[in-house]
Amino acid sequence: MNFDLSPREKELSKKGRDFCDQVLLPLEAVTDEHGELPMERREAVRQQVRDWGLAGINHSRENGGLGLTMVEQTAIEEQLGRVTNGLWSCVWRPPVSLKFGTETQKHDYLIPSSHGHRRGAFAITEPEAGSDPRRVKTSARLKNGQWHLTGEKWFVTSYNASDFVIVHAHVDDDPDKPTLFLVDKPVNNMVHLRSPKFMHNFAFDHAELRFEGTTVGEDKMLGKIGQGxxxxxxxxxxxxxxxxxxxxxxxxxxxxxxxxxxxxxxxxxxxxxxxxxxxxxxxxxxxxxxxxxxxxxxxxxxxxxxxxxxxxxxxxxxxxxxxxxxxxxxxxxxxxxxxxxxxxxxxxxxxxxxxxxxxxxxxxxxxxxxxxxxxxxxxxxxxxxxxxxxx
Known part of the structure; x- marks a missing residue:
């Protein structure tokens, strides 16, 4: 068996290391001092990700990504892991669940996310639901062609770097119907409660959100009912x-x-x-x-x-x-x-x-x-x- 990385994999590993050393490591001190990457630095870093050819490393070319194998992705990610303060998250990886969306959803969410023009946060954990997702209390009810989301979410990572949230909810309060929904920011009746501080500092925040009958269209359901x-x-x-x-x-x-x-x-x-x-x-x-x-x-x-x-x-x-x-x-x-x-x-x-x-x-x-x-x-x-x- 050959355990050596291919020339292509070695090239990607070096790119990941160089990007980490030249772009991310110089941001460690300021991120640690401020508790997260300052807002005025973020767009420049996003552009550097694009310039270095690291945008959308986990998705296919068809979906706006780089079409890398998992080994190739790992070669990059290992090197990004050398940086502190979670700055590796500056190299975005759009949620894999987006590739199961409709063609319209891919066009509106996945492809722009792969290019770094959009970013999604994932909301699943709740005050009473962590390791056991069946305890999720956030509900989704369909009324007059609109989904109404009600509940509270914790640890919504990178919320203040995102312009939409993927929300895990139970349709009609039924734990056998876990379903994902795409919620654009800003939206009425979605309240940012706070972004608590943690033991580590991180490039972006981890928010707590409350949905108070937040409405989204039927076309914002990701996948099918029960597939969440x-x-x-x-x-x-x-x-x-x-x-x-x-x-x-x-x-x-x-x-x-x-x-x-x-x-x-x-x-x-x-x-x-x-x-x-x-x-x-x-x-x-x-x-x-x-x-x-x-x-x-x-x-x-x-x-x-x-x-x-x-x-x-x-x-x-x-x-x-x-x-x-x-x-x-x-x-x-x-x-x-x-x-x-x-x-x-x-x-x-x-x-x-x-x-x-x-x-x-x-x-x-x-x-x-x-x-x-x-x-x-x-x-x-x-x-x-x-x-x-x-x-």
């Missing part, structure tokens, strides 16, 4: 792979910084890497990255090969679980190697330490990933994970 959870699952697979990619990139940057510091920092007349306590931490970090990266590209390759959908879902859960937790261990060790310097906000490792913690929570907690993995073992046997999964 199925479309969301497809988005989860992509999102989990993206998180794993960023986790590997973040862990790699932290390890590089720690390795350089352990070489240049001298105590007791020798580099601190000469002390076994430090050397062993570097070794453990390298092994964690080696395992995580191998797993990451295997799952990306499996998706490109058309692996069974259920197995892909299971492997994506295992991948997100391992990479997010491994990255946490790597970055924790990197901070320890750096000592007090690693604890300073001006140090990228300190920011990575704050950033990486959410990766064990959003798009499915570590515990939910274990439920998915265990469920697949129960239904299909341990071979789902122990055997080579040829397509």
């Amino acid at each position: 959870l199925e479309l969301t699952k497809d988005w989860f697979v992509e999102a989990r792979l993206q998180i794993a990619s960023h986790a590997v990139g973040a862990a790699t940057r932290a390890a590089e910084i720690a390795n350089d510091y352990a070489t240049s920092r001298h105590q007791f007349d020798r580099p601190i890497r000469d002390f076994q306590g430090v050397e062993f931490m570097l070794a453990d970090m390298a092994v964690e990255i080696f395992a995580a990266k191998s797993m990451l590209y295997r799952v990306a390759w499996e998706i490109d090969q058309g692996l069974d959908r259920k197995r892909v879902h299971a492997h994506a859960s295992a991948l997100k679980l391992y990479c997010s937790e491994a990255a946490g261990r790597v970055i924790d060790k990197a901070l320890q190697v750096l000592g007090g310097r690693g604890y300073m906000r001006e140090n990228p490792v300190e920011r990575l330490y704050r950033d990486i913690r959410v990766d064990r929570i959003w798009e499915g907690t570590s515990e939910i990933q274990r439920v998915v993995v265990a469920g697949q073992i129960r239904k299909r046997g341990i071979g789902v994970f122990s055997e080579v999964a040829w397509a």
